[in-house]
Amino acid sequence: MKRILVTGGAGFIGSNFIQHCLTAHEDLEVINLDKLTYAGNLDNLKTVQSDPRYTFFHGDIGDRQLLMDLISRKPIDAIVNFAAETHVDRSISKPDDFLRTDVFGVFSLLEASRQFGVKKYVQISTDEVYGPALEGPMTETSPLNPSSPYSAGKGGGDLLCRAYYSTYKSPVVIVRMANNYGPYQHPEKLIPLCVTNALENEPLPIYGDGSQMREWLYVEDSCRAIDLVLSAGEPGEIYNIGGQGDMTNLMVVKKILECLKKPEDLIAFVDDRPGHDFRYALDDSKLRALGWKPEVDLDAGLVRTVNWYKKNKDWWKKLKEGDFQAYYKKQYGDRLAKAKKTA
């Protein structure tokens, strides 16, 4: 049996990935190490928690001693690192944990992998490290040009991975993905925020005029891509995982309202995010050459996502209570008070 350590497996993509792996591979054991920050949620893993091939450890990837204890207890074939602070807006108001986890946490995982001779290390990264794609899609050799403390932290993690490959021949593979969406995404992010606000007839805050563009990737498609990179990705290489075409934020939000049969006057144009990247776009031909392509287009993926949030109100209502209320008020209170109905 093959054993992988998934870090950050209680978050959005990590929990989808663990569910995907345990379904797709009978001969796989998964150890999940997660700090359970506000974004980590063991409710995401209810479907696998009694699977004998799954074990959960509560802890920080930056804790080297914990990593050593964990890996020396049972040898690990591969590490897939999802653990990160991930929300751009939070990185703007408080960058500290972003650097701690997204840079130093990666360093600590790379050191532990090196010490124990782990055979593969997959670093989950983002299109945001390339900065805005104003002139065309970014390839894996495009320069890094991050705009936010989040993307700078992720870029730092990527550079350490590159250095460990060059210096120590650590078998590191990096994937850089477009914006993911789907079940179990925290309601701080654009799509779940708009779906859940619309379900509660609350305003949908759109930054600026909503003309910024993102590529959207249904989370099942990214899990299949990461699984492929885990088995077939070449050490030292980077693979972009693109989404389904360019889409403005306003178009996406209007599609959500259409799915929910809610009126467009729920849209509230609010002050823009500082340093807001206008467009991300990825050339993912290198990954496609390995045999992957996305299977869920944005319309179908949004219907699935909206239905999941409609069916799982208890899951997200719990997340929108408590600390999230204070975050939301600080982030949106003043902006919504002076929001406009048209851009």
Ligand code: NAD
């Ligand atoms: P998320 O915020 O939903 O989950 C992050 C998880 O990491 C949480 O479970 C959290 O508890 C855990 N974590 C945070 N700090 C930790 C630490 N120090 N030690 C151990 N665990 C820690 O994130 P996500 O959206 O699932 O993103 C997963 C990865 O994919 C991240 O590395 C992110 O940068 C990358 N990524 C995400 C997207 C996206 O659209 N969501 C796109 C491209 C890349």
Ligand code: TYD
């Ligand atoms: P987000 O989901 O935060 O992902 P990222 O910043 O990593 O791309 O945001 C997606 C896009 O939606 C981004 O252009 C910012 C915008 N956005 C809004 O317009 N309003 C919001 O309330 C949020 C959270 C994001």
